[in-house]
Amino acid sequence: MSARPLPELPQLMIDDAVHAALLEDWGRAGDVTSQATIGRDVRASAVIAARKPGALAGIRLAQAAFRLTSPELRVEVLVEDGARLAPGQVVARIEGPARALLSAERVALNYLGHLSGIATATARFAEAIAHTRAQIVCTRKTTPGLRAFEKYAVRCGGGMNHRFGLDDAILIKDNHIAVAGGVTAAIASAKAFAGHLVKIEVEVDTLEQLKEAIPAGPDVIMLDNMGPERLADAVALVRAAVGDRIRLEASGGIDLDTVRAVAETGVDLISSGWITHSAPVLDLGLDIGIG
Structure with missing residues (x-):
């Protein structure tokens, strides 16, 4: 974990940014691929895992991407920001409507990968x-x-x-x-x-x-x-x-x-x-x- 206490990002700030990112990704018609290939009532589960070692940052933004896409998506956060990750380590589990899960995937991973990359680079310097x-x-x-x-x-x-x-x-x-x-x-x-x-x-x-x-x-x-x-x-x-x-x-x-x-x-x-x-x-x- 990080040596110093982490600041808390205001939830309103997170939600505003993630909301805008989802709208950008969905465009005018939403996730047409998921709509075309997956039934409305199909449910799925997934994990987000690290594929390389690093430091985690942005888990609350990833969580917000799923929550704002559908209140039926349940996200279990297993690792908190600031943690050092091993390859293969699971950081979150998601369960709920498959269409919504896949519609939120890229925005969640974009934030998580970008911010964790910054945290990882900083950790190496520190x-x-x-x-x-x-x-x-x-x-x-x-x-x-x-x-x-x-x-x-x-x-x-x-x-x-x-x-x-x-x-x-x-x-x-x-x-x-x-x-x-x-x-x-x-x-x-x-x-x-x-x-x-x-x-x-x-x-x-x-x-x-x-x-x-x-x-x-x-x-x-x-x-x-x-x-x-x-x-x-x-x-x-x-x-x-x-x-x-x-x-x-x-x-x-x-x-x-x-x-x-x-x-x-x-x-x-x-x-x-x-x-x-x-x-x-x-x-x-x-x-x-x-x-």
């Missing part, structure tokens, strides 16, 4: 750096309309969330710095604007910018596109100046081959867009009449 102080966090590089679910999946994999949007934290990036007139000016303006609950983070890509950022006092400094040696120098510089008062985030092109070395530099956070925008789908399948 496991690689578990011996360090660093945490893996996601970014805003998410699928439009799915951000809340994809960020939830990151939590299922043992990661943490960065900001959810442009409105919940101030992140001063290189383009903001260029327009504002420099690192110091941008941070000063942000402090004058921000409320007492709004964190301020600034991105730097050189040690010279870092030296300018430290006395300006942001909450977090993002060390962008720095290799492990440069990151180690940056961490030493900040710790010597202000200790742990400023949190340090490494970002930019970090993958499973490099994340361990990055974490061992002493940074607090490692952000990755890959875990949400490029994580492979986890292979889960629905099989009729098994179990």
Whole structure:
């Protein structure tokens, strides 16, 4: 299971998204294949099982796909989100009208496979750096309309969330710095604007910018596109100046081959867009009449 408690997705959010996905899939006439080949009163049972190892995320969305398709479909959830799955492990059993079961199948598996893929990718990153102080966090590089679910999946994999949007934290990036007139000016303006609950983070890509950022006092400094040696120098510089008062985030092109070395530099956070925008789908399948 995930080391930290998982947030709860609001049921209304789940139902709205799944309802829209079902309408998209059914089109103007519903599942014409099931209608053409299966009698109205035929019932069936099925299981959803993992075909490869991974971390589970999205079981409530899958459950909602069946429930919203037909209240007669009964879904028994056997494994909760955050669990680590073995190949062949059954995560849910479904029983009820066969037409409805098959009409909901693809939407349920699309959510489950996509979100479990993100959780699995995150888990691999988190496991690689578990011996360090660093945490893996996601970014805003998410699928439009799915951000809340994809960020939830990151939590299922043992990661943490960065900001959810442009409105919940101030992140001063290189383009903001260029327009504002420099690192110091941008941070000063942000402090004058921000409320007492709004964190301020600034991105730097050189040690010279870092030296300018430290006395300006942001909450977090993002060390962008720095290799492990440069990151180690940056961490030493900040710790010597202000200790742990400023949190340090490494970002930019970090993958499973490099994340361990990055974490061992002493940074607090490692952000990755890959875990949400490029994580492979986890292979889960629905099989009729098994179990």
